[in-house]
Amino acid sequence: MDKVQDNRAWFLIIPVFLIVAFSAVIPLMTVVNYSVQEIFGPGQTFFVGTEWFEAVLKDDRLHDALVRQIIYSLAVLLIEIPLGILIALGMPGGRSAKTSLTLVLLALPLLIPFNVVGTIWQIFGRGDIGLLGATFRALGIDYNYTNNSAHAWITVLVMDVWHWTSLVALLCYAGLQSIPPAFYQAAKIDGASKWAVFRYIQLPKMRGVLIIAVLLRFMDSFMIYTEPFVLTGGGPGNSTTFLSQYLTQMAVGQFDIGKAAAFSIVYFLIVLLFSFIFYTIITRTGEGEKK
Amino acid sequence: MATIQFDNLGHSYHPHPSKPEDYALRRLSQEWEDGKAYALLGPSGCGKSTLLNIISGLLVPSEGRVLFDGLDVTRCTPEERNIAQVFQFPVIYDTMTVYENLAFPLRNRKVPAADVDRRVRQVAEALDLTDDLKKRAQRLTPDAKQKISMGRGLVRSDVAAILFDEPLTVIDPHTKWILRRKLRQIHEEYRLTMIYVTHDQVEALTFADKVAVMYEGAMVQLGTPQELFENPEHTFVGYFIGSPGINLMPCTLGNDHALVDGIAIPLPDRAVPAVGGKFELGIRPEFLELTRSGSAGAIPVQVTGVDDLGTSKLATVRLGNHTLKARLSEDQEIPALDAAIRFPNRWTKLYRDSHLVG
Numbered sequence: 001m002d003k004v005q006d007n008r009a010w011f012l013i014i015p016v017f018l019i020v021a022f023s024a025v026i027p028l029m030t031v032v033n034y035s036v037q038e039i040f041g042p043g044q045t046f047f048v049g050t051e052w053f054e055a056v057l058k059d060d061r062l063h064d065a066l067v068r069q070i071i072y073s074l075a076v077l078l079i080e081i082p083l084g085i086l087i088a089l090g091m092p093g094g095r096s097a098k099t100s101l102t103l104v105l106l107a108l109p110l111l112i113p114f115n116v117v118g119t120i121w122q123i124f125g126r127g128d129i130g131l132l133g134a135t136f137r138a139l140g141i142d143y144n145y146t147n148n149s150a151h152a153w154i155t156v157l158v159m160d161v162w163h164w165t166s167l168v169a170l171l172c173y174a175g176l177q178s179i180p181p182a183f184y185q186a187a188k189i190d191g192a193s194k195w196a197v198f199r200y201i202q203l204p205k206m207r208g209v210l211i212i213a214v215l216l217r218f219m220d221s222f223m224i225y226t227e228p229f230v231l232t233g234g235g236p237g238n239s240t241t242f243l244s245q246y247l248t249q250m251a252v253g254q255f256d257i258g259k260a261a262a263f264s265i266v267y268f269l270i271v272l273l274f275s276f277i278f279y280t281i282i283t284r285t286g287e288g289e290k291k
Numbered sequence: 292m293a294t295i296q297f298d299n300l301g302h303s304y305h306p307h308p309s310k311p312e313d314y315a316l317r318r319l320s321q322e323w324e325d326g327k328a329y330a331l332l333g334p335s336g337c338g339k340s341t342l343l344n345i346i347s348g349l350l351v352p353s354e355g356r357v358l359f360d361g362l363d364v365t366r367c368t369p370e371e372r373n374i375a376q377v378f379q380f381p382v383i384y385d386t387m388t389v390y391e392n393l394a395f396p397l398r399n400r401k402v403p404a405a406d407v408d409r410r411v412r413q414v415a416e417a418l419d420l421t422d423d424l425k426k427r428a429q430r431l432t433p434d435a436k437q438k439i440s441m442g443r444g445l446v447r448s449d450v451a452a453i454l455f456d457e458p459l460t461v462i463d464p465h466t467k468w469i470l471r472r473k474l475r476q477i478h479e480e481y482r483l484t485m486i487y488v489t490h491d492q493v494e495a496l497t498f499a500d501k502v503a504v505m506y507e508g509a510m511v512q513l514g515t516p517q518e519l520f521e522n523p524e525h526t527f528v529g530y531f532i533g534s535p536g537i538n539l540m541p542c543t544l545g546n547d548h549a550l551v552d553g554i555a556i557p558l559p560d561r562a563v564p565a566v567g568g569k570f571e572l573g574i575r576p577e578f579l580e581l582t583r584s585g586s587a588g589a590i591p592v593q594v595t596g597v598d599d600l601g602t603s604k605l606a607t608v609r610l611g612n613h614t615l616k617a618r619l620s621e622d623q624e625i626p627a628l629d630a631a632i633r634f635p636n637r638w639t640k641l642y643r644d645s646h647l648v649g
Contacts, residue, residue: 185349186382189369190443191399200384200395 034261052262062263064238065246066270069222072157072242076221079161081214084168089202091173103173106166118230121159125231145232149239152232156240159227164220168213175206211282215275222271243267293359293451293484295323295346300355302341308353315341317509318355323501325360326482328475330495332531333505339488340456342505346486347374347454359451375444376454380461381436383428389415390424393442400447414442417477434462438470445477452484459494471498492532504528520575521638526645529573535605538579538615539642542572549641552611556634557588561641561649568644578638579617581606582631589631597625608632 035052037045056062087106092098112120125145127133136143145155179201187197225244228234234241234249241249247267251260302316311317316338323329331339344350345357348369356365364372375396384392393411402410415421418438423431428439437458444453455474459467475498478485489495495502496516503513504527511525512518523529529537542549542556544563549556549572556572584591595614596607604619608630617632619625641649 180380180382182378182380182382185369186376186378186440186443188349189347189374189376190396191370192395193399196399200386204385 031261031264034257035265037258039257048258052258053266055259056262056266061238062243062246065241065243068239068241069243072224073218073221075157076160076164077214077217079157080165080168080217081210083161084165084213085172085206085210087165087169088172088176089198091169093177103170106169109163109166112163114226115230117159117163118227121155121162121227122231125155147236149236152236152240156228156231159231160221160224163227164217168217171209171213172206175209176202179205207282211279214278214282218278219271219275222274294325294361295452295484296358296361297321297323298356298358300345300352300357302338302345302350302352302354311508314508316345316352319510320355321510321513323484323486326484327500328478328485328498329487330499330502331486331488331505332490332492332495332502334490334531337505338508339505341508342510343376343454343456343486343488346452347376348372349376373447373449373451374454375447375450375452376456377437377440377444377458379457381433381440383436383439385427385429387428388424389420389426389428389431389439392428392439393420393424393446396443396447410446410448414446417445418442418473434466434470437462441470441474445481445483448481450483452486455485455487457489458487459489474498492534496532504531506531522647523573523640524647526571526573526642529575529640533575533577535576535616537573537575537640538613539571539573540610540613540615542570542641544570544641551613554590554611556590556639557636558639558641558649559636563641563643563649571642571645572634573640573642574615574634574638576605576616576618578635579615580633580635581608581617581619581623581625582633583626584629584631586631586633589633591629591631594625594627594630 036047036049038048038051039045091102091106109117124130125133125143127137127144133143142148143151145152183201183205184197187201192200223244224242225248228240228242229245229248232240234245244267247260247263250256250263297319299318299320300316301314301318303314305313308314319342331342333339341350345352348364348367348371351366356363358364359372369376384395387395390411393414394407397407397410411424412421415424418441420435420438420442423435428436431439441455441458444450444455459470462470471494474485474487477483485498487495487498489498496519499516501513501515502519504511504519504525506525506527512523512528514522514524519528519532523532523537526537526539529539540551542551544550544558545555547557547559547561549558549570551572558572581594582589590610592608592610592615594606594608598605598607599621601621603621604623604625606617606619606625608615608617610632615632640647
């Protein structure tokens with residue numbers, strides 16, 4: 001068969017190339033470019049090599065933000081994953097009005113824009129007009145997220161749990177629904193306890209969705225910005241300043257473009273590394289011993 | 292091991308069943324012997340799975356009682372009844388090894404480790420799983436997985452009965468045959484009460500001591516394979532068991548004979564009142580005799596076709612408006628012009644409204 005010379009395929013691919021180039025490749029390379037330059041203004045740049053990276057790695061405020069970030073993400077995972085599984089286990093199955101209602105209620109927090117979530121909790125927690133804050137005040141608890149860092153921390157965490165546990169629950173629910181009834185019947189006949197059913201049937205069958213849930217929740221929480229920005233603005237002090245907020249301060253606030261660019265690249269690599277570690281751990285534990 | 296008794300058992304998925312059609316399982320009183328292999332045979336939707344789930348305790352019947360060794364277990368869970376069940380599709384615990392899968396039912400019941408080990412190895416041996424014991428169950432082929440499911444049923448030595456719900460559906464034909472022999476062997480060795488649900492007559496007839504044929508929610512006959520063949524108590528049994536099934540012709544009753552399309556077929560010594568219902572005459576192809584006309588009791592017919600099946604011949608004949616099949620030996624000559632058939636009295640069955648009356 002003769003090969004027909006035809007380059008029209010390029011016309012089909014070029015739009016995709018252009019979109020990917022303008023939306024991802026060019027911005028990313030710009031950041032890489034910035035990270036090795038000292039920038040005083042348009043046209044006034046000169047090459048500094050790895051200086052920004054060294055500065056970023058030695059930055060104490062960044063270290064603090066990173067530690068805070070890791071603790072925060074771990075807390076989010078440790079609360080949201082088990083809680084999501086528990087909710088999914090308790091959800092009604094089958095096609096009934098109860099099921100639909102539960103699904104809609106669970107999906108609601110996911111539909112709210114991030115900054116609205118922040119605003120909701122900001123008002124919710126206020127001592128004078130917020131339901132939560134006023135209740136605490138009435139109970140005699142001195143709750144104030146604007147000047148007590150522990151309170152600020154807990155509020156940001158609870159807000160995240162409120163916002164995102166539904167996602168984990170819905171994913172787990174989908175995983176649970178795909179288990180054929182015969183598995184439960186067989187377990188009953190084998191005399192399995194409720195815990196054994198969970199451990200040997202439900203959990204293994206949910207593995208796939210749990211990998212997705214853990215990765216999504218990790219990446220999202222590790223890059224959290226909007227909600228704490230609206231709620232606490234990173235304060236009090238720096239107590240709720242997470243990585244992306246510090247990055248924004250550096251890039252937009254101080255206009256430290258070169259350092260911020262180096263920071264971005266390090267940040268990106270950290271997210272990539274952690275995601276890879278999680279993914280490997282979870283898939284390995286599922287595989288078990290290899291032949 | 293247990294004797295299983297059904298006492299006026301019935302089940303309907305309707306809240307207020309009024310007519311017989313509302314019942315998924317119609318009224319039934321029976322006793323199933325200890326240590327026998329039973330098969331529940333019938334087309335899909337005939338109520339056999341309903342009955343099986345009632346026996347296993349996954350379903351509570353709406354009427355009547357189930358007794359194991361005289362003890363009412365109607366409302367007991369499968370665990371309390373000490374039942375083992377194997378499902379249509381292999382159920383295995385993915386994260387466990389084959390050994391752990393087989394040991395699971397025993398460990399849940401706190402059986403001492405030494406006994407667990409002994410039983411697991413015994414069952415693995417019987418099912419040819421010994422080499423796979425250390426492998427993860429998830430990695431095995433569907434038929435090995437189904438063997439594990441069966442193994443989990445067999446591993447408990449004290450079960451009241453083992454129930455099989457079409458367990459060989461996912462198995463390829465050759466392995467199917469081996470597994471069925473295996474089950475049969477295990478049954479003969481341990482004399483467990485086994486109940487096997489299937490829609491495949493070959494499976495039922497080769498596996499079971501007694502076959503219960505179900506049709507539209509009713510158990511139409513319970514008997515040995517031979518009884519089902521020789522004396523079908525319901526036209527459905529005649530039709531479902533055997534290949535081809537029984538020859539059936541609507542008829543009217545006369546004195547000492549039945550009339551099929553005005554042709555008299557002798558039926559001596561039947562004390563059946565010719566009243567009520569729809570009468571049918573039935574005879575298995577294997578028992579219908581093909582001869583020449585003129586011999587005693589022979590009814591002239593027209594032979595319309597002969598199929599040579601290798602081990603036997605199958606003749607198709609026309610009697611009045613009816614087509615009948617007759618199975619003949621390979622060497623029997625088939626008369627071309629003056630063919631006739633004879634209905635041996637012993638094998639000629641009379642049915643009223645599908646039920647055997649004489």
